[in-house]
Amino acid sequence: MSADNSRRTYTIAVIPGDGIGIEVMPPALRCLEAAATRFGFTLIFRHFEWASCTYYLKYGKMLPDDWKSLLKTCDAIFFGAVGDPARVPDHVSLWGSLLRFRREFDQFVNIRPCRLMPGVSSPLTGRAPGSIDFFTVRENTEGEYSSIGGKIFEGTGRETVIQNTVFTRTGVDRVVRYAFELARSRPAKKLTSATKSNGISITMPYWDERVAEIAKEYPDVEVEKYHIDILCAHFVQRPHTFDVVVGSNLFGDILSDLGPACTGTIGIAPSANLNPTSKRTDEDWMPSLFEPVHGSAPDIAGKGIANPVGMIWAGQMMLEHFGEKDAAKALLTAIENVLGGAKAKVQQGGEDVLTPDMGGKGSTEVLGRAIESVLSS
Ligand code: GGG
Numbered sequence: 001m002s003a004d005n006s007r008r009t010y011t012i013a014v015i016p017g018d019g020i021g022i023e024v025m026p027p028a029l030r031c032l033e034a035a036a037t038r039f040g041f042t043l044i045f046r047h048f049e050w051a052s053c054t055y056y057l058k059y060g061k062m063l064p065d066d067w068k069s070l071l072k073t074c075d076a077i078f079f080g081a082v083g084d085p086a087r088v089p090d091h092v093s094l095w096g097s098l099l100r101f102r103r104e105f106d107q108f109v110n111i112r113p114c115r116l117m118p119g120v121s122s123p124l125t126g127r128a129p130g131s132i133d134f135f136t137v138r139e140n141t142e143g144e145y146s147s148i149g150g151k152i153f154e155g156t157g158r159e160t161v162i163q164n165t166v167f168t169r170t171g172v173d174r175v176v177r178y179a180f181e182l183a184r185s186r187p188a189k190k191l192t193s194a195t196k197s198n199g200i201s202i203t204m205p206y207w208d209e210r211v212a213e214i215a216k217e218y219p220d221v222e223v224e225k226y227h228i229d230i231l232c233a234h235f236v237q238r239p240h241t242f243d244v245v246v247g248s249n250l251f252g253d254i255l256s257d258l259g260p261a262c263t264g265t266i267g268i269a270p271s272a273n274l275n276p277t278s279k280r281t282d283e284d285w286m287p288s289l290f291e292p293v294h295g296s297a298p299d300i301a302g303k304g305i306a307n308p309v310g311m312i313w314a315g316q317m318m319l320e321h322f323g324e325k326d327a328a329k330a331l332l333t334a335i336e337n338v339l340g341g342a343k344a345k346v347q348q349g350g351e352d353v354l355t356p357d358m359g360g361k362g363s364t365e366v367l368g369r370a371i372e373s374v375l376s377s
Pocket of ligand 1: 079080081082083094253291292293294295296
């Protein structure tokens, strides 16, 4: 990362949020601690209960007034999930927390790996672990997620609702360039752009134009574009053909849920919300945020069965971001070994560590402990 990490001490803002975010956080912290102990660095966790609906119901807001200065004291933000729609409308909780972090810390890249992991059954059978291995790069601060618009003639037959999509040249160019750089660094050197320029006739042709313009700087990268509808179909039918996929805020969000679902479960998918240019030494330091792709999942919250891998893998991405490459590699290997060995373990009469979303009978606690113990051994 752009921080001064020579001291190898990292302060992390821990924000579990709501629902299963609260359940997957403890195993992830234990795995991070195990990695720190094994690889000789120090993690300082600063725990915050805000950015949750419980906080909102108590204080009438999602964040305290000094949230920004508190988070700026940290090297990164480790975030669980937000949302409790039975008590707080989703747009209130999301815009009051996660979207503020992304926008006000200018975390303009949301990068989400999508990989077929060992031991995880995919609805797309017959493919070997690792044969699906791509990244979605989502624009994270503008696009369809805009607060510009309004309602008029409310409650009448002329009721009208408008919400504008915002694409700025700076905003589009920087995320597209990031995606090209990522594609260039990978063996396949291939970039897929998600568009819908046949139907959305102003913003999406603009997106396509900027991709085509920036592509000129990357002659070594193969570029293709698909309308979002057929791209979703290709994700399902041939996910192994993708390498780096770049999309607007909304399209990137949809694709980064669909991709992991095609590899078995969204429960394992991590994400990094990055401000790649901010430096720890800057006066206006803006930390990046790491979270699982999944949300708060009210349907399974409180049952102890949420898959902790998305949260643990998000921690792995955070270690990578800190420059702790060996620890990050060991943590990913621990996840792969535990998932890959899980079915054989059950056949030999051992404990089922896989959570129900992966077809098992295991719990959040058991799976988290298994990964922690492999990492510590
Ligand atoms: N851990 C991710 C999370 O809480 N997601 C909630 C959600 O609905 N996010 C929408 C988004 O990422 O745009």
